[in-house]
Amino acid sequence: MSLVAPWDFSIFILILLTFLTCSFSSIFTITNNCHQTIWPGTLSGAGTPSLPTTGFQLEPGQSAKLTSVPGWSGRIWARTGCTFDTTGIGKCQTGDCGGRLECDGNGAAPPTSLFEITLGEGNDQDYYDVSMVDGYNLPLLALPRGVYGASPCNATGCVNDINIGCPKELQVVSGDGYQGDTGVVGCKSACEAFGSDQYCCSGQFANPTICQPSYYSSIFKRACPRAYSYAFDDGTSTFTCKAYEYDIIFCPNSNRNAKPNVTFSPPTPSIRQPYGKFQQISSSSNIILPSQVTIFLFVAVVSAFVAKTWPLI
Template sequence: MTERLPLIFFFASHLFVSGVLSTSILTIENKCNNTIWPVLFSWRSQVSTSGFALRSGEARAINAPSSWYGLISARTLCSNSTGKFTCITGDCESGEIECPGAYSWSSVTYILFRIDDGGVNSYKISLEYGYNLPITVTPSQSSPACVSSGCMVDLNNTCPNDLKKFSGGTLNSCSSACRESESHENCCTRYFDSKQTCKPTQYVQNFERACPFAYSYAFNDNNSTFTCSNTTDYVITFCPSSIPNITRSSMAPLPGPKDNSQRKLKAILGGLAAVVVFIIVVVIAVVVRAKNARKKSGLNDENIEAVVMLRRYSFEKVKQMTNSFAQDIGKGGFGTVYKGKLPDASGRDIAIKILKESKGNGEEFINELVSMSRASHVNIVSLFGFCYEGSQRAIIYEFMPNGSLDKFLSEKMSTKKDWKILYNIAVGVARGLEYLHNSCVSKIVHFDIKPQNILMDEEFCPKISDFGLAKLCKKKESIISMLDARGTVGYIAPEMFSKSYGGVSHKSDVYSYGMVVLEMIGATNQEGFEASTTSNMSSMYFPDWIYEDLERKQTVKLLGDHVVEEEEKIVKKMTLVGLWCIQTNPSDRPPMRKVVEMLEGSLETLKIPPKPLLNLYVVTETDDSHGTSSLSTLSLLERKASSTFQYTLTDSKEEV
């Protein structure tokens, strides 16, 4: 029961709504001299469109539903000349005017909206990632905390020279120092997470002077968030003729007697709301406990839509989208994946995972929905919806034409490897994991990173999928309480089996990632073991021969007969990164942010890591598609007689 309490609280927080549900009308108008292409991206709830064109002088009204949380930006200098829709600034990388799926931050001006969030609306103009167009936001109702705001600058004078972006010799945008370098100092991450250690850059200083009420970095000393009533509509103007002149005093006047009485009333209502939420939580806990006593299902048909802000489809609609499940594109212990099409004007290709009937209480189903619906990144598979109808459960996500990494490695890389593609895949997966661990709305630890869960689009851009074993954590939570090992045999970190190796944390994903990278370069293949000159094969641990090759500078054996210098550097860099990631002690493994830096940095700066102090056992899976139910060990000599095997690390004294 205690393990389910976080899910219950999550249910309750979404069920309780403060005030009357309402929508706001967002009118987007273009007063620029040229066409712009607005982008609307949703993290919570959905609006009717994700992208469209606005010619000069045109406007368009959008209904933002209750509980909508999203952003608005605008793309410029767009064209479809190559058959794929692209833009010079603000490109959402969808290849089309609409911007569905994941979203990658660009060096442009953003507005972040929260509609009817706890009975109020709020908006914020953000320059955290850069600036491309002047903008104003004008609320239909005004109050001391709800005023018009905007940002208009002269890019030539405001943008530092090293951050200016040009196209055809014309300055079109300014990239923020954080966006340009992604360093800890400029992005206020890691050890630079306080105002004392993370100082405003020249970019921040310039834009704070020009737009004092826009958000430009983590420690802005101004109030950049404007709150309004939940019935307020807004006009968003790109390229306005002027911006409102507001001051701090006009935003926050000293409260008078009437204001004090209103604040007291709000405080009382807030206290009552807290009591109501507490009662709801208790009632739900009692109901769930009673239901679990009668039936082993933790899902509630009425509540699931409140928890997962995604479109819900009937099973009949799922059947129609897949043409009666005509095209099977993959199978696993979880169920079967079918190809289909979205039932809208786009007719976009999708993948629909039909889950097997759950033996437990459906936590994996909820995990995957909640985790993936909260994640929005170019290297994370995008979810479009789900089906939950009795025992029928399905997850609908974007179709990935190049399949999974394991098939790619076995089918397309069996003869000659394209090391540049493999390197880009390694970098993309690292960025996706870094986002999950540090930048997502909630910190997410995946716990099942393996080649089968890395999918690739038409351009071989990797996307992490299958969040059934994922765990949502608090941002500052480092050690995760686990009742059982989870993951797939061969990629599970040692601490998942024994606490003697350290605590379970996001570093467990780092270990799995390292094993994937070593598999990508062929280090875990049988040929690698046989290539070693060491005669004592029964006690050989596979990184040993890698270390020997590194010392002898013989990484070229992984490349085959045709060797070029660039490929050799890629292989050596991936090898070193993989070895750092599989260190026995979790604290010795680099965080994913550092892994990205290592992959993108100079090879000369990478040192050879120490050898992990473990013996090798080959572990075979006897049951459970996730490899967590029954494990057995074989010696290296015995594994030659086995046709299928995977590797994991375990101490010789420790039973798995």
């Protein structure tokens, strides 16, 4: 029996390694550490599929896991003060997305704290940030976990409560007594509040040299040095990484005990979601990360290939 040609085996290994790197996907673990119920929303960028859900409810202490696909880009945020009927129609005090529980392609109405990310494909890096450009409604921390390679990944976000020190002209005040809350529930950006080109970095100010930090954006920047405070705040606000999972924690500094988690049913498969993605609320200890699955497949296939083609002596 002749040995399998070395170049055949090398090509086989190369194909498997390519599959291993290109099949990588990240998990977003969204945690509600606030003392109030939140309704996270998701919005996919152009050309990328929707996540398994575009809007859902999270009670205090609960977490949700959303699996992405390689190259996914988009936004994740939390809505507050929402009321929905049995058909999912309603409204939210902050972060509303078209008056529906499922956002279905609608973005967040400002003011809203945003997590934004573009996942790299293969070995390409992820680019991520937390943005206050559309204003602020809740503290938010983004923390990469399970990092690829030797390069460290940085946490980012806005963990301080900007609503407490929000200037009156930017305040969004709740007056309906929702859960006893009649205070400030959001802080608008100066662009949203005044609509001028100077604050929005638009028109003749659509240039990073001309559009500089304002008095109002400086309030956001002092409170949250790593978050975007205005449109051209790239230098200190965009981060790169390659991670298995991103923890997205709302109200990270709140002290509370976690509630038991529950599980959502998988979404109905559709043409827009060809990867068999799932969405579940649970702890991370009871799932297999995509990277682990591919490693298991890699080992199993290599073993089978060697057993079939390599001669016994």
